[in-house]
Amino acid sequence: KAGVTQTPRYLIKTRGQQVTLSCSPISGHRSVSWYQQTPGQGLQFLFEYFSETQRNKGNFPGRFSGRQFSNSRSEMNVSTLELGDSALYLCASSLTGNNEQFFGPGTRLTVL
Amino acid sequence: KQEVTQIPAALSVPEGENLVLNCSFTDSAIYNLQWFRQDPGKGLTSLLLIQSSQREQTSGRLNASLDKSSGRSTLYIAASQPGDSATYLCAVILPSNDYKLSFGAGTTVTVRA
Numbered sequence: 001k002a003g004v005t006q007t008p009r010y011l012i013k014t015r016g017q018q019v020t021l022s023c024s025p026i027s028g029h030r031s032v033s034w035y036q037q038t039p040g041q042g043l044q045f046l047f048e049y050f051s052e053t054q055r056n057k058g059n060f061p062g063r064f065s066g067r068q069f070s071n072s073r074s075e076m077n078v079s080t081l082e083l084g085d086s087a088l089y090l091c092a093s094s095l096t097g098n099n100e101q102f103f104g105p106g107t108r109l110t111v112l
Numbered sequence: 113k114q115e116v117t118q119i120p121a122a123l124s125v126p127e128g129e130n131l132v133l134n135c136s137f138t139d140s141a142i143y144n145l146q147w148f149r150q151d152p153g154k155g156l157t158s159l160l161l162i163q164s165s166q167r168e169q170t171s172g173r174l175n176a177s178l179d180k181s182s183g184r185s186t187l188y189i190a191a192s193q194p195g196d197s198a199t200y201l202c203a204v205i206l207p208s209n210d211y212k213l214s215f216g217a218g219t220t221v222t223v224r225a
Contacts, residue, residue: 004155031211043201043215056211090155097211098143101203103156 002027004093004104012110018079021107025072025093032074033101034066037088046089049074050097078109086111114139114206118216126224131189133219135202140180143205146213147176147187150199159200160187192223 005024013019025032034046045058049068066076072093078085088108092101115138125131135145144163148156160169160176162185168177173190189196199220203213 006155033211033213035213042217043203043213045212045214048211050211056209058212088153092156092213098205100158100161101146101213102158103148105155108153 006104023091029093031097114214116216122220124222133187135185148201
């Protein structure tokens with residue numbers, strides 16, 4: 001069974017731009033969560049989707065948004081990028097949300 | 113707010129020694145606890161999941177215990193190898209904050225050959 005895939009793996013953007021990251025969960029998994037990882041803050045929860053509905057949201061500004069499609073694939077968007085948005089963005093999938101979580105390889109975003 | 117703490121932040125041991133990694137959490141009403149491994153610049157690899165009703169889980173050289181009453185979990189890695197060098201993270205899910213993993217800062221392990 002294929003694991004969680006994330007695209008692209010690396011991104012370099014400049015301040016003020018916007019970016020869209022994609023996550024494909026394990027087949028059969030309907031819950032997708034997003035996390036931001038930085039050396040200073042560690043792993044922080046962004047949001048979680050299940051059946052195209054956002055069920056939980058972390059403490060991030062409105063510039064961070066996401067969505068989930070009917071095939072459970074998910075995208076997250078960051079608008080008006082800031083230098084502090086440079087991070088490893090990880091997505092995780094699970095069957096229903098409270099089960100074992102499986103993470104993808106991450107997207108490394110660098111904002112210049 | 114759930115606080116998850118992992119001590120020590122870093123650990124260096126000679127090959128063959130058993131590893132003991134600690135995780136503590138403030139809210140004992142957890143739904144489950146999961147241990148992960150992360151190699152530098154990579155994603156997280158799930159090692160073990162312990163449901164709230166369980167006391168321990170085992171997989172190969174790995175054994176994780178859970179004591180909800182004291183808010184602690186311990187990950188044991190037997191007969192460590194250089195390939196075990198990585199950062200180990202524990203995370204919990206609370207019934208009151210569904211679907212969100214609260215992570216500790218991790219323990220970075222170096223196994224010396």
